Amino acid sequence: MKKMAILSIAMMFLLSACAPKFGQEEVVQQKDNKQQKAVIPKYNISDSYYRMILPFKPSEARGLVVEDLNTRLDVDEFETGLMRVAQDRFSPQDYLFQEGQYLDKKTIQSWLKRKSEDDKGLNPALGNKGTNEEKNTKSPIYLANILEHDYLMKNDNNKVKLGGIVLGLALNSVHYYETEQGYPREVQIEDGVIEKEGKRLASEILSRVRQIKGLESVPITIALFKQQPQSAIIPGHFFAVTNVDEGSTTIDKWEKINEEYTLFPSDDAEKNHREDLMKFLNFKSDIEDFFPNYTGVIGKAFYVDDQLQQLTVNIPMQFYGKGEVIAFTQYVTGLVMEQFPDYITVNVYISSVNGPESIIIREAKAEQPFVHIYQ
Incomplete structure (x- = not known):
């Protein structure tokens, strides 16, 4: 009996070692001339979702979206809506999804600051003249967050590499600040101003992204998102998108996204x-x-x-x-x-x-x- 038990255990190990791994596909991921093994799930829960490469690699900027956006509704729509926008250029049938691996937390936080607080800050400087109300009304914070999604391609040799990135720019419809006495105040930002500033910011961000190693020549899509006020009970929405060709450092045209909640x-x-x-x-x-x-x-x-x-x-x-x-x-x-x-x-x-x-x-x-x- 003891020999049979040992034999059964040995057979179990042998079978498990030889058995195929159902539901997944092993590939090699390439980045910065380095290769590492990864796994792609064979089955997708919906044609509307991307398959995600495993092991899951969280973004270096993970958590910033939750910190910087006004409501949980905006957080969810900003992330899932950006995937929806991406599908027009990066089909879920041909591309794999991975959280952004190039823009780290420190970089994004630096870009979100006012120009006077950080040389790389993208939001306007507050200035020194006038009251807090006058300065904030004249120079509200437009850019609330930057979200990066990476889309990978698999070739015939079971290797995957970056096929393009999608950047979402979350823009404020309301700028919140405090008076010198600590009283909360807000500045409404008109839709025309949101669009104008969003497109200006996108051009500058594109120029900076092209200087990051690994992103010099990949296709880039940038989408603009208008977030809702803090009191809102429905999420904001994407309203414009642009597709930048391989190696290009300029934005030629924008397309309107007609979505709303x-x-x-x-x-x-x-x-x-x-x-x-x-x-x-x-x-x-x-x-x-x-x-x-x-x-x-x-x-x-x-x-x-x-x-x-x-x-x-x-x-x-x-x-x-x-x-x-x-x-x-x-x-x-x-x-x-x-x-x-x-x-x-x-x-x-x-x-x-x-x-x-x-x-x-x-x-x-x-x-x-x-x-x-x-x-």
């Missing part, structure tokens, strides 16, 4: 998207009629080229048992399938004071929704 219900939705708002209000009304414990429904609508693409709905409820959660989820699922057109994706998150209760996802053109009730 709208809160349902809101005055903006009433003014600009009334038909979609009415569908949402009918949905909201049907919930109110049948469930007395309803406390509110908030929707976040995402538009591309003025067409509704995705609606995310949050429903907080007071529940007294799991049966009520199941009944409510079933009812809302029926409303989603019947009341919203099938060309949009609808995400519904149902919660209580205890946390998430259920989730409903109806992808665009899907005949059946995904429904999950948390246990």
Whole structure:
């Protein structure tokens, strides 16, 4: 028996050593004339997502986005939206994603400062004349953050190398500062000024990036993001993008990105998207009629080229048992399938004071929704 046990263990080690690694592909990554082994997952959870090279290499500037942007909503949209922008040039079928490996934290922090505070600062100097209010009104901080994403290519020899980078520039719509007495103040920045300053900053950043080893000649895409005020409950959006050819140090043209988020219900939705708002209000009304414990429904609508693409709905409820959660989820699922057109994706998150209760996802053109009730 003892010999058979030893034999079984030996066979297990032999089989595990010879067995193929399902779900991944081994490659060699090249950077700075150095090579190291890496792994690419064979399977992708969606055509909208990039496969990411492993082991995961965090960006040297990791954490700066969370520190510098006004809201968590802006943080998420800035990162995922930049991937969405990248897909027009770097297809998820042909490129792999990696967090930025070239712009480190120290470099970005230096660039985000005012010119008077750091020789490399990209934001305007505050100046010495006038009160804090006068100086900040005249010279607000425009650039809030810089985000780098790297896109890698795999050749026939199972080697991957940098195929291009995408840079996101987060720009302030509101500049916050304090008076000499410590009172908080703010300066609204007009859209025209945001666009003008964003394009000016992009040209300077491109010039600097071309001087970084490894980025002298790669294709570069730069996208401009307008972040929301601190009090906002919807995220900001990208509004312009430019593609820079290999080795080029100049920006020839910009393309408009027509994206926006709208809160349902809101005055903006009433003014600009009334038909979609009415569908949402009918949905909201049907919930109110049948469930007395309803406390509110908030929707976040995402538009591309003025067409509704995705609606995310949050429903907080007071529940007294799991049966009520199941009944409510079933009812809302029926409303989603019947009341919203099938060309949009609808995400519904149902919660209580205890946390998430259920989730409903109806992808665009899907005949059946995904429904999950948390246990």
